[in-house]
Amino acid sequence: MLVAAPYVPETLAQKLRDQGLWFVGSLGNAYIEMPGEILIYTTGKRPARWQPPNASWMSAQGAKVLFQLLILGSRVHATYRDIVRNTGVSLGMVSKIITSLLGRGVISPRARGVYEIVEPHRLLEMWSDAYALKLRPKISLGRFRSLYGADFARMFKETSKAEMKSVVIGGEYAADKLTGYLRAGLVSLYVPPDRVRAVLGVLRLAPSSEGNIELYEAFAKRLTMPRSRKWPPLAHPVLVYAELLATDDPRCGEAARRLKERYLPWIQ
Template structure:
């Protein structure tokens, strides 16, 4: 039986914990009615004491994840189980007394007179790679983006999905299978599907978009000799074959953020865009140009709200994270919760 990505992370973490410390742990995948973003109930035995946690399982934990979840769910304390935890995130978790475990066997628990803090373990090199889920490859992410923006597309003919996402037809069945294996698609009846665990899928998409798809779309950074005019043109939809993303789009939607970085998605080449808009290449320039990877559902000269949200979270900048929360509450929450 194929394991889900959550099960893979949990088993690797528990195996490393047992190998390094002798501490035994087990899990049970389940849904929490009080918070559907949580994934499993975890049981850890330390000195004959059984500790139970509600676990949020992630490939990688970022600062914005910490802003979303309460420390307790009913009578269970929260634990993050992740493949990768950054030092600054671990420090923040310890400060808030939130338990964590990673797949190298590093662990922190401060609960019911039990205090455990083990750090410094590294994952063994040369471990066997798990098979890649095709839903979270470059092509798969384009399809998932289509589904997240237009849920009904999951039940369209594969050729229609292929055409709208700009992905080869032969990839679509593999991408659909990847979503089913990860439990993000559920059968509604014999023919139709519905998206499952939509907020978890959203954040899985954002993480993979940041690491896999977005870097491949980057066409370069630029600066303008008339930055205020460029921003005005971008916000009013007066730049040919281009739409605003990131901070500029967030300013357009929320009127809360004063954009400093101008993220632009375009169907033009970088040279065409640079020449037509009289820009100067600059590695540290505040105009960040990306290839537009979707079709037919931009809004009022800007990218869809979902991509604005992703662009903001990816920055890890406090002012952008705050705006992302406002955007989510006003524009996205009703779709994902």
């Protein structure tokens, strides 16, 4: 069975795929799979007239709070002040965003400083939208190229942990390492503001509009998985998922699905 529609949002796309229903949308979102022969899975393309909701969470600050909730899992143990410390978002804004999420039925209070995420997939979609439309443009530091081209593994091998202190690796490179599905053509580096100049020098990066290395300002104290000791340090799957959906590459849509299934199984 093939479902045809003008616009297939990401939430519906996942449900249709889970049911084994093929779909195509006039914007390019599609799912067609014949095991061993063909796989097409593209999501995240929105109508040109689509406007983000005028809500507190649809902002750079809101994205930081949504990310913080998602990385804490299905049952969030965090007071407003905990979220403030980890995100740098003001107490008033945190209160406003949490109140909005409670009103929308996305999260539910269980005790003081304890919330249950009752609509995890909806929250993940909200985060992905806020990241792509609001947060990412604000924290972008530009595109760069290195002497190593697309050999990112060698680039990281040639640097020490001390030289890459506090830098977190995301993008297609992180997705490849986490799922083994993508052959990375791009890598994202999340760098603390006071480390940007040092990292540019250590990696010998040169500005380039066609570069395959994207630099971003680190937007939270913790961007990796808890207790992760991998080298180089990879971004949390919640962040990598949003990065993948922010592209128009069909491979990235499939990689995002695999990433969610493997590392975020509680999100349905």
